[in-house]
Structures are given as C-alpha cells and as structure tokens.
Amino acid sequence: MAADNVQTFTDGNFEETVIKAGGPVLVDFWAEWCGPCKRLGPTVDALAGDYAGKVTIGKLNVDENPSTTMKFQIRGIPALLLFKGGQVVESVVGLAHKDELKKVIDKHI
Amino acid sequence: MQPRNVVIIGSGPAGLTAALYSARANLKPLLIEGLEAGGQLMLTTLIENFPGFKDGIMGPDLMGDMRAQAEKFGTEIVRAHVTSVDLTMRPFVVRAADQEYRAKTVVIATGASAKLLGLESERRLMGRGVSTCATCDGFFFRGQEIAVVGGGDSAMEEAIYLTRFASKVIVVHRRPMLRASKIMQEKARANPKIVWALESEVEEIRDAGRNEVSSMVLREVQTGRLTEVPVSAVFVAIGHRPNTALFKGQIELDAAGYIITHDGAKTNVPGVFACGDVQDHIYRQAITAAGSGCMAALDAEHYIDGIPEHLQT
Structure with missing residues (x-):
C-alpha cells in the first residue's frame, strides 16, 4: 500500500517538517483508542499515494504529542489539518469520503 | 458481468x-x-x-x-x-x-x-467541543466540566465513561425521568462526578469568540427560564x-x-x-x-x- 508515503509527525519534528515545509502538508491527528481514526487511516494512506510528490501527508498521534495537539486546539479526532506556508488553511473533523478530501486538498495545490 | x-x-x-x-x-x-x-x-x-x-x-x-x-x-x-x-x-x-x-x-x-440536536452552533462547533463520540474525544477534556445530552442507555454510558477524564459531567435531559435501563441509571446515579439537569434542553452552545465550546444555554422546560452553564464540551447522545x-x-x-x-x-x-x-x-x-x-x-x-x-x- 501507500504507507511508505505516510510520514510520522511528532512534537519534535513538527516545526521542521510541517510549519517550515515548502509545499502543502496534510496532518492526520489520531489515536490508538479512536475507532473512527482507524476507519479513516486507509483513506489517508490512499491519499498519500495519490498526492505523492505534491502534498506531504502524515499522521500525528495525539497521545504521544500533546503540545502540538494543544497548540492547534484539537478537541475531536480524527481531525485532518492542511497546512500551507505554516498556516492552517483547511480542517476536516470526523469521517469524510476520499473524494471530499480530494476536493479540499485540490483547492491548495 | x-x-x-x-x-x-x-x-x-x-x-x-x-x-x-x-x-x-x-x-x-x-x-x-x-x-x-x-x-x-x-x-x-x-x-x-x-x-x-x-x-x-x-x-x-x-x-x-x-x-x-x-x-x-x-x-x-x-x-x-x-x-x-x-x-x-x-x-x-x-x-x-x-x-x-x-x-x-x-x-x-x-x-x-447518531442524531444531532439540530442547532446551528452545534454544527459549527463540531470537533471543537461538540462531539457524538465520547471514546474518541473524552481524552481532550481532562479535568474540565462537560455536558452529556440525552437520557437513554447510551447517554448514561457516555456520562460514566467521561468521568474518567472530566471533573464534572452534567447530564441534560428534557424529561423528568430517564429512558435508560435501571442498571445503567443506578450506575450513573452512584457516580459522584455526575450531576443532573433534568427537564432542561440545550438552547444554544456558545464559544465566546474562541472557536471552541465555552458554555451552553439551558432552557428549563417547565418555566422557560434560561441559564448559561460554563462547559468545555457537549457530548450529544440523544439517539x-x-x-x-x-x-x-x-x-x-x-x-x-x-x-x-x-x-x-x-x-x-x-x-x-x-x-x-x-x-x-x-x-x-x-x-x-x-x-x-x-x-x-x-x-x-x-x-x-x-x-x-x-x-x-
């Protein structure tokens, strides 16, 4: 599958890999205990394949990375935040179809 | 084919x-x-x-x-x-x-x-304190005061589960009696962190301009009296x-x-x-x-x- 294209973001690397990134970055905030996050996982993996080279796509575990989770006021997961130029340009909370997510991403590439 | x-x-x-x-x-x-x-x-x-x-x-x-x-x-x-x-x-x-x-x-x-209450503020604040999934989002409200709306088994279950994180869970239900089964009601009533707002409806969910839930406005069904109650989350479990x-x-x-x-x-x-x-x-x-x-x-x-x-x- 596309898992090779999926990055792992952490409190430690967030500034470098997301905020200072050149192109758009999609971050999937998730946790092990969140059923819907597990449902969304394969969709995010598939998007990472589809947008390889165009959009950096990765996951951030909210349990292990509390400071980034707090900084972006995450209050519900799964939450997908799209960053561009260090700013949040889109956020989608809860489950979504792949096609809907593509529309959201396509506005920014 | x-x-x-x-x-x-x-x-x-x-x-x-x-x-x-x-x-x-x-x-x-x-x-x-x-x-x-x-x-x-x-x-x-x-x-x-x-x-x-x-x-x-x-x-x-x-x-x-x-x-x-x-x-x-x-x-x-x-x-x-x-x-x-x-x-x-x-x-x-x-x-x-x-x-x-x-x-x-x-x-x-x-x-x-899951059914929603149908409030504009509820939709706008979904994922920003409004949730239909206690197991997903309870984690984010450690030590805070939150609300669960509903009077059935699912609402009791969510309220009890959320006491793991929250300092206080207010159960809001519009009728005087709960719909939940006896065993679930007893479990919920025995929990010291759960308080009750019966015969009340959520009129509005507010964010005080911060784009995350800051309070809810409750309307007493009998009297129509409105009260603003500070909470940082509203979990909707109304069926x-x-x-x-x-x-x-x-x-x-x-x-x-x-x-x-x-x-x-x-x-x-x-x-x-x-x-x-x-x-x-x-x-x-x-x-x-x-x-x-x-x-x-x-x-x-x-x-x-x-x-x-x-x-x-």
Whole structure:
C-alpha cells in the first residue's frame, strides 16, 4: 500500500517538517483508542499515494504529542489539518469520503 | 458481468454476520463497508453483554474479529460507500464509488447514525467541543466540566465513561425521568462526578469568540427560564436515526424511517432483506443485530435456491 508515503509527525519534528515545509502538508491527528481514526487511516494512506510528490501527508498521534495537539486546539479526532506556508488553511473533523478530501486538498495545490 | 449472489450493504454486526453465513453457504458474498465501517460498536469501549466473552471485549476488537471471520470464509469486502441502489431492476443494481454491482439478492445492514440536536452552533462547533463520540474525544477534556445530552442507555454510558477524564459531567435531559435501563441509571446515579439537569434542553452552545465550546444555554422546560452553564464540551447522545435515505421510495419504511421487515428479514421487495438497527428501533443490541444478520443470510440463501434455473443468469 501507500504507507511508505505516510510520514510520522511528532512534537519534535513538527516545526521542521510541517510549519517550515515548502509545499502543502496534510496532518492526520489520531489515536490508538479512536475507532473512527482507524476507519479513516486507509483513506489517508490512499491519499498519500495519490498526492505523492505534491502534498506531504502524515499522521500525528495525539497521545504521544500533546503540545502540538494543544497548540492547534484539537478537541475531536480524527481531525485532518492542511497546512500551507505554516498556516492552517483547511480542517476536516470526523469521517469524510476520499473524494471530499480530494476536493479540499485540490483547492491548495 | 455475472450478478453477485448476495451484496451486503453495511459492516456492523448485522452485515458481517450476514456475510459470514452467506460465505459459509458458498455464496461468495460481496460486502460494501460504508463510511462508518464497523458500525456503532467502533465507538464503544468494553462490551460486557456479548455472550461468549465472559470478561468483556472491546467494541473495535469485536468488529475486527467479525470482519476477519467473514473474510476467512471468502467474503469480498469493498472499502466504499454506496451512493445509489436500484431495487426495481432484476438483478438489483448497487453503485459504490465508480463501480456498479449487480445482485440477485441485497442485504441491507446500513444501521443507524447518531442524531444531532439540530442547532446551528452545534454544527459549527463540531470537533471543537461538540462531539457524538465520547471514546474518541473524552481524552481532550481532562479535568474540565462537560455536558452529556440525552437520557437513554447510551447517554448514561457516555456520562460514566467521561468521568474518567472530566471533573464534572452534567447530564441534560428534557424529561423528568430517564429512558435508560435501571442498571445503567443506578450506575450513573452512584457516580459522584455526575450531576443532573433534568427537564432542561440545550438552547444554544456558545464559544465566546474562541472557536471552541465555552458554555451552553439551558432552557428549563417547565418555566422557560434560561441559564448559561460554563462547559468545555457537549457530548450529544440523544439517539439514532436509521440510514435509509438510499432506499426511500424503493422499499417500505415506517414513519420513523426504519425498514419494515416481516417473516424474518424479508422486506416488501422479494430478494431484498434487512437486518440490524436499520430495521430495529426496539432492541438495538450487538447480539440482536448479529442474530438478524444470520436470518437475512439464510433468507437470501433460500430465495436464491428458489429462483428458477433459467432466470439465474
């Protein structure tokens, strides 16, 4: 599958890999205990394949990375935040179809 | 293209049990998961009333095992959401993503989804303190005061679960009496972190300009008096609505939108069967959903056996 294209973001690397990134970055905030996050996982993996080279796509575990989770006021997961130029340009909370997510991403590439 | 023997729509306990039985009957079923794959049990924690698991089992684990069991016997599972069906054609037509499937029988197991209060503020603050999933989002409200709206078993369960994180859980219910079963009510009432706002309705959810929940406005049903109560989250647990929009006008529904079944899992359209919460507003248990999934599979098998040979294209 596309898992090779999926990055792992952490409190430690967030500034470098997301905020200072050149192109758009999609971050999937998730946790092990969140059923819907597990449902969304394969969709995010598939998007990472589809947008390889165009959009950096990765996951951030909210349990292990509390400071980034707090900084972006995450209050519900799964939450997908799209960053561009260090700013949040889109956020989608809860489950979504792949096609809907593509529309959201396509506005920014 | 050869029509499928059985196309199952939905992947909760009803759909996966229908898949298991029809796979074991060698019908090579196709199951289309849907957006909320795994169904409502994916949002639960420990399930203590599914027979056979004497120490309980986690909802997502149970669903993972049911899925694996259905696959083991040859169910083909598609990760997609059905966009339309045509039950007037024979074979039936089911469309999902860019694919069109034709089927001799269709098993509808689309379940029910959480109802919302219908407030503008609720929609705007979804994921910003408003939630329908305590197990997903309770974590974010450690040490805070929060609310649960609803008076049924699910609301009690959520309230009790949320006391793990929250300092106080206010249960808001518009009637003087709870709908929940006695055992759940007793559990909730015994919990010192749970307080009650009965005969009250949520009028509005506020964010004080911060784009995250800061309070709710409660209206006392008797007097109409409004009170603003500071909370950092509102969990909505006011019941479910059946996922039947796809079938409206093609299959017989009751006034509340549930599919009407008779003589087992049969609907008014021969060859179309329904199981689980999409046709049950009374029991709504994992075990009854699984049981009715079994019935749907057996009914579908009998139906296929009865189709004259020359029509079995």
